[in-house]
């Protein structure tokens with residue numbers, strides 16, 4: 001039988017459980033539980049197979065920045081598929097969509113970023129970065145500088161290389177991660193780990209872990225530090241204001257490369273084109289994906305500063321993916337960037353909707369269960385706690401209350417995610433003020449139901 005949107009939900013769920021293996025999911029846990037089947041979407045609204053309209057507070061997976069249902073992107077894909085559905089960019093060939101997208105990214109990126117290496121995803125792009133920084137140092141005559149320092153609870157992807165760069169211990173426990181010469185320092189999560197320190201003191205303490213690590217490992221062996229400007233999947237951890245300036249000082253002092261993983265923070269999420277601009281940092285490489293195409297096509301890449309690009313361009317870099325610079329993905333990304341740019345969506349986030357969201361989001365701290373609310377641009381998190389004053393954790397296993405809260409949100413037709421006992425949001429950048437009000441009201445109601 002042909003499987004369509006019109007089949008009864010229970011039949012779709014049974015077929016899904018029988019054949020489809022889901023990422024980051026306990027497979028047998030799904031059977032009989034009934035996954036929600038999403039059938040269509042428009043703006044910030046998802047529709048499921050039972051006809052419910054759900055406010056997508058996560059923009060898919062932090063990616064549908066321009067919102068769902070933009071026909072221009074479908075048309076760009078169709079045009080490109082008819083004209084040139086595929087050609088590779090290996091071996092002395094290129095094509096117009098890859099040229100145009102790399103030029104546009106160079107135009108949008110901070111000064112001195114004029115080179116792009118394409119990949120099919122954020123994970124692939126971070127694998128590129130790992131090999132690129134090691135190649136860079138080898139070409140500079142310092143091949144022993146191959147250690148990359150990252151942070152616990154960072155998320156840089158799911159491939160063996162990018163998963164090793166990431167700091168998710170659950171991932172490291174499976175499948176041979178981390179690979180050698182990756183080192184992790186702690187994340188700047190003041191709420192959970194700041195103890196008696198002020199956020200400012202704690203920011204410095206966490207940043208100085210980088211310097212300690214460099215000294216212990218040997219400055220001549222450390223090649224790069226990788227970090228998300230605002231840690232996303234680790235719980236939307238907005239660092240204290242002292243954190244990034246100190247990291248920048250240390251990176252500069254030891255001359256190591258800084259990789260800013262902009263997969264979530266890029267393309268308007270923090271109120272600027274790049275999170276590095278919001279956090280006022282000067283990376284050498286920026287990882288991009290997700291919002292680059294607003295998720296309409298799978299595409300990622302590394303935007304590389306002139307100095308690193310010059311070294312890498314001086315050798316044959318034995319690296320690339322069949323879909324590096326896929327023409328259809330590039331054409332769709334280009335159209336997405338045109339819309340973000342011409343419709344002033346990033347500016348509107350910065351000047352109008354993000355300040356409004358911040359004001360409303362912070363009212364959630366008046367709820368008895370909510371300790372802190374942290375938000376930058378259109379990415380935010382709240383910490384759930386049984387006792388605000390002591391910033392206590394729940395007695396139940398970490399994540400239990402967060403999970404219940406996420407389930408209540410979903411039942412109330414709002415998508416929020418939980419990371420342990422933090423609840424996070426990252427809505428499409430086109431969310432309106434009225435829709436923000438609905439988001440906050442549903443979040444509040446769901447929190448009430450967690451009591």
Ligand code: PLP
Pocket residue numbers: 120121122123124126155156157158228232233261262263264289290300
């Ligand atoms: N880097 C960051 C900061 C991410 O959040 C993600 C995905 O969530 C990735 C990299 C991996 O990207 P992808 O899932 O496209 O491989």
